[in-house]
Amino acid sequence: MSEVPEKLEIKQRFPLWKKWLKPITEKDYKPGFYSYFALPKQVNSDFFKMPFGDVVREPLEKDWKLPENWKEIVLKEMKDTMRKNRGFKLFMDICVRCGACADKCHYYLGTGDPKNMPVLRAETVRTVYRYHFTPFGKIFGEWAGARPLTEDVIKEWYYYLYQCSLCRRCSLFCPYGIDTAEVVWWMRRVLSRIGINQRFMCISIEASSRTGNHLGLYAGGMAGSIEQALEELKDITGFELHTYINKKGADALFVAPSADYFATPHWYVLLGYLLLFNELEEKYGITITWSTYASEGGNFGTFHSYEAAQLLNSKIYKEAERLGVKFIIGGECGHMWRDKHQFINTMNNPPKHEEWRRFWEDPDLGQISAGLKGINLGEFISGEHGWIHILELVAALIEHKKIEIDKSRNDHWRATYHDPCNVARGMGMFEEPRYVLRNVMNHFYEMPEHTIKEKTYCCAAGGGMLADELMELRMRGVMPRMMALRYVVKKFGVNIMLTPCAIDKAQFPHAVEYWKIPVEIGGPMEMVGNALVLTAFGEKPEDRKYDLRGTPIREE
Amino acid sequence: MTFMYIFYVLPYVAFAIFVVGTIYRILEWAKCAVPLKIPTTAGQQPAFKFVRRTWIDKIDSPSNKFWAFVRMLFEVFLFRSLFRNTKYYVEKAGKNADTRWLWLFAILFHYSLLIIVIRHLRFFTNPTPKFVSLLEYLDGVVGVAIVPPLLMSSVIALVALAFLWGRRIFLAKERCISLPSDHLILGFMAVILVSGMLMRYIVKIDLSYVKMFALSIITFHPPSPDVLNHLHWLFLIHFTFVCITIAYLPFSKVMHFAGVWFSPTRNMPNDNRMRRHVNPWDPNPEVPILARTGIVIDGMVFKTKKLDWDTYYEMYKDQLDEIAEKNYTLKPEL
16 A cells, blocks of 8 residues: 555646646656556456557556557547547537536545646547547647647546546536546546556456456355355344355345455445345245356446446346346445446346246236235336345335334444445435435434535545555545545534445545544445344344444443 | 628628538537436436435436436526536635536526527517517616616626636636637627627617618628628627627537537436436447457457356356355355
8 A cells, every 4th residue: 555644735736728738747647646557467368358458567667568559549449439429529529618527526626636627637638639630629739729649648648537536526517417437437448449457447357257256256255255244143143044145046136246245344234235135035035146156246347448347247137037036136336336227238138037027017026025015116117127226125125114123223323324426426316325324223414415415525436546556546535525524523423434335435444544533434234234123033122232343232 | 892792791601600510510419329328317316106306306317308308408598507516615624615606607698698699680670579679678677877778688798708707817727727719709709798888888880781781681682882881890890700709609619509408417317227228339238349349459359258157157166066055045154
């Protein structure tokens, strides 16, 4: 992990256009702000083969060993991207540089680097677009805000396109809906065509493509991990619980981000899932299975390119078909839900097998178990998609009084909720998690209005920015979120921030330590697990002595 | 003075460039594919019935094409997204506050320009339609004290322009992101507005010739040299800049007026889970592109091996068989 200075200075600089038109070079790269290049074993692997991925490159070296005709490739790919994506072409054309997006970007707020303003981040691309694709740009050059494509421009792109977490906060405020994340995402795709790939995301993409999940966990390892979770639950609840994996004929397939199998605090969320599944099976006979083949809900391909995203999310519908499930439940994850909400059923053909087709004719859970009648997925989902978020499901279970909750088991927690950017702006799930949290705990407080729901701040580690070498960027970028958190910690004595996002759960523990905020990080399903009374197993509300972290619930 | 006929030809040229250019730009956007359904969801999504959705949610997170259209109307006519604007105060421990100044002056500017354009119809029509006279009357109600009545739309447009340009000149951040073209278009607007107001209030030129000239343009009857010779130089400046601006529009950022309708983050409904969006260049993705055709660069093919279940099973047979032996059921190990 690169060292982050104790004290950060946010120095705002405002160079004029002529100055910022000049690209930065590798000499201006600052440690903590640039990503390492992917290695051949990641991008020249059988399972993830990118063009010119067989070359070892080093960002700080002058020679990036680009293919001979890199310029033609880039321009050709840019042109192709415009044909393939109206958004990209449009966003090249209609920005008026009003500046509404500028102080909306957490990276800009945290670094003060002008090219981290979404408008200038996209402008690093637009300037080249103008030079090579518009008549005015060609004729008037820098006076039209245009500059030719050079190797230095590639270096500037690599630096700034990889200081964006694709959180889309800027797109919310843009009067034309210009989505800088779209520009960044598709430009990363262009860069990948000349062999420029970021290491952090490619490690996970390659692993996921080869083993089924980002961690590169083999089937046995995943199963072992879940077994260990069941063991832990035995200690906590006293019940011998079970779960299914790769089971054909189950009612639903459950897909979680793979971090849930190992990392902390994701682990407690895994425990929460397992408690819920057992209660549901025991009470209603609904069977939910995990899969080792589709063991990854997250999709780092969505940080890289359309094709990489498709490569990773193609497995899940196939697995649903193989197992013959009726629908798919998705776990707590941020970008996963951008992918699973907006991408997956466009990038893949939805399942067509008999069980699926029949279930989705009238997708009431009453079909599976008479006791669950009334929970109708058809109110907002169809068989062309087939995914439900676990928190949506829990909200419905609570609303229809299908599970018993003992709120007081969470009385030692005073919680706030962080909306993951993609769940907020790529899906719009705001009320369900809040509904769940208000129903499973007594102390729930909102952060300031401008930092939640659709205006939520990014954790600064999404979009492939969770890399260790970007630590200073991450600690700076998380500043706005940390300030909002500190406010509720001081005002309401909040001691846990809950977030249904695996990357958040990985980033925030570092962030609260760095920003010295005495608060724990967790996920909503952990609180659900705490509060869920396993009535089907004969559990009474007061039976549970320990929460999922193993700390006593009530002081003796 | 045949030279003066340039001013007669100018508007046709400008208008032709504008129309052809605008159509060209729109067609260019229209023919691009839309691979994914990517609305920026700014409100509660369509959900189970018990989840409350306000009418604002329905607009900001439209559940079908109708609501997406309503969202577009709000965006185009009320500048919905700009209305959401906030300002971040780094020095005040990250305090955010609503700032609607940009929204206010932007909306004032655009609507007063619209009123001004409609008012100008009086030069191109004979007799002047009722609604144009009425609009002009209303526009001048407040400023009736001077002769001719001071038209609010011009004043507001000028003030808003001063604000919009002023922030690009005096605020460091906005100065930094401004390109010459941003100043250029504002400059055009300033010249047009100021020359127009000078003609009306200070110099008070003879408008009867201007109207004859305008009618000659609209009726395609070249004006007599007499009309042309009586056109005031201030009018010619005003008129020339209007023509230049009109011709320049298709090449400029002002095309946002057409482009915003195409914006995929705004014009698509948040109904991904109800209706599948088909990617026109990948309509039947049975096999992922990387494993189907791979990436082709200069005839070189970079193809990824496909991890289908059978391949996966072969690779991890032992472990998967072990799971099968457990009857696909995991229990705590004892």
